[in-house]
Amino acid sequence: MSTSGRITLEHGSGGALSRQLTEQLIYPILKSEAYGELADATSFEIPGRVYITTDTYVVDPPFFPGGDIGTLGVFGTCNDLAVCGARPRYLTMGLVLEEGFPTSDLKRVLESVRRAADRSRVRVISGDTKVVPSGKGGGIFMNTTGVGEALGPHLLSVKNIKSGDKVLISGPIGSHGLAILAAREGLKIAASLRSDCAPLFPLCEALYSLGKDLRFMRDATRGGAAAVLNEAVANNSECGLEILETAIPVPGAVAAASDLLGLNPVEIANEGVLIAVVAPTAADKAISLLRSLDTGREARQIGAAAGRYPGQVILETAVGGRRILDLPRGLLLPRIC
Amino acid sequence: MSRSQASTSLKQVLQDRRLAEPLLQEIEKTAAEISRTVRIMEVCGTHTVAIRRSGIHSLLPGNVLLLSGPGCPVCVTPTSYIDNALQLLEGTDAVVASFGDMLKVPGSDGRNLAGYMGGGRVRIVYSPAELLPMAGAISGPLVFLAIGFETTIPTVAAAFLQARRAGLSNLYLYTAFKTVPPALRALLSSPDRRLDGFLLPGHVSVIIGEQPYGFLEEPGGVPGVIAGFEPLDLLQGILAVLRQIARGEQRVENSYTRAVRPQGNPKAREIMDQVLDPADALWRGFGEIQDSGLALKGEYREADAVPHFSLPPLYNLEPPGCACAQVLQGRLLPTECPLFGSSCTPEAPIGPCMVSSEGTCAASFRYGEAVL
């Protein structure tokens, strides 16, 4: 099928053009031993406890330095499974395309999906495509639902967190959100930044081997590290988190761009960073496990759970002061003030 | 320090806890000498945030109160300005360009500009320089929401002149510029004012220099120290104010000497003078302050959005119960406002002090002065 054209309403109508799109463009890129034929449903088996998650991706622009909506659609959903202690196995992929979307762009996205899926060792095994009239969509929207198998019986939860536990971060923050912002707003500042989009499962699997000493982990996506840290203790009546500002890894270019744009790196989205809370005796081992893996080379401890301000995240600043590290509020927009 | 890394290490050094220690000790000592409660006001939204982000509040002695003044251009812009901008979007084919700061500010019925971003009628700019290609690329009018203090005003003036030279006649400015010294005068002349000193805005001062603050040295004035924004700059500035108070001095002092020249930036002021004339301005919370604003000169009237689009004049109408006027003047702390944190929060702001993330109440709320 030629990829020099554009998507039309007919491509989503279920008729001949729809079939052509699916059979000649989409399926050939995604097919695998798990997705052997096109049928209304695909069957699979997963032993034991199964995790399921769904996420919808509306990233604007769909192509950005370091990835695209396809990369995000796979890594994002797989990471949600991974941080719950599940090995991602299968994905579904639903697409909503806007009439006029270039077919060549669709092919690029699908190829990204395939590459990301192969890298994550998952298979896309079912999908759907709809087309909406021009002006009613954002070019391309994607929903992926992922299923995974539990790595073990231990359930990760914020409820496991106790005073004295250590807070770890797997790597430097701020690249993804800034790369998107720069691409979307045409900001020349931060044009050199790339999304850190990456599969977190290897890090998660390594940490899960700590058993009960791993209390909780989450990827620091929308809302950045600040959102995850607050989520970790939001309803905790016994402890809060105390974080050291000087311990948080921020790449120089992110720090400089954030300064210029009036943004705070801890509030910026990441797609390749996780935060984990572990028992105090397991912190050193957790860090060396993370550092032995590609995406965890700069893992470090950034703080601890403590009883002084339950439910809050307190930041000890570089200069030695203390203040609340709040949830991000509102849209991430460049400021002059 | 190696040249190529000069400004990185500068920033790191100016956050170094070990260098902060002696400053904090001096602050402690000087505050104890003064013994009574002193109120130091900063009039720069960026100072408001820098002080709280660095956690300096938690390090100061109990008798040193840092107040935030009307230094947030978003906070002091009347809601009717937003109403008029929305009117431009609804009643004309104009595209509206704005700094990101204004996007979430609610107009009088609660609606804001952010809703129009998706359709491309509202565009964010990081720099006024972006207005040139933007104006060139559209056929209809482009209206820029020109707010800001003296740090920002020269950048808009420069871009405006560049646009004129390039023949871009579809660029209009909707000005709501404000200048700092008249606001300081208004603060000093408030009858029940309790102010012992000012921390003066570092980057506004880069443009205007030291001279416009001269009235602070006259009877009725207070010490004023121009301060930078890194933690050590802030501590240095606070210490300088405290020292003057302790010694009974009343001077304008520059502690941000690496950036602020005594004469300011004459070239920047000259460019402002080419485009703008002083005008009265309406400040949210304060009312009208004479000569505290800048408007397009008569020769540029055709680029002024107000006459061109017949925009109604601005007015102030505060929501019932809102105490922002008192907070902006430093007469009330955020935590003393009955609406603070209950019906007035960053998610559902009632007044200007909570609207912008640099607003006194928003900063207090988010950085936890009330809690720690």
Add this chain to the structure above:
Amino acid sequence: MCLAVPMKIVKIDSAGKALVKQDDLETEVDLTLIEDPKVGDYVIIHAGYAIDLLDLEEAQERLKLFRALEESG
């Protein structure tokens, strides 16, 4: 009200714009507001414009003062 950041001028073009750098970040700024800028100067940047030069010697002097305070304290 004034987020502004110091960066170093690495290149100046004929249209009055400069390429400035800080860490790995490079960006373009307008030099219209600066009198006689030179490559190697540090400028303070606000909203895409350089609003003045940063006086590195003053900065050094100030740092020396801070360090002296720390040592004597």
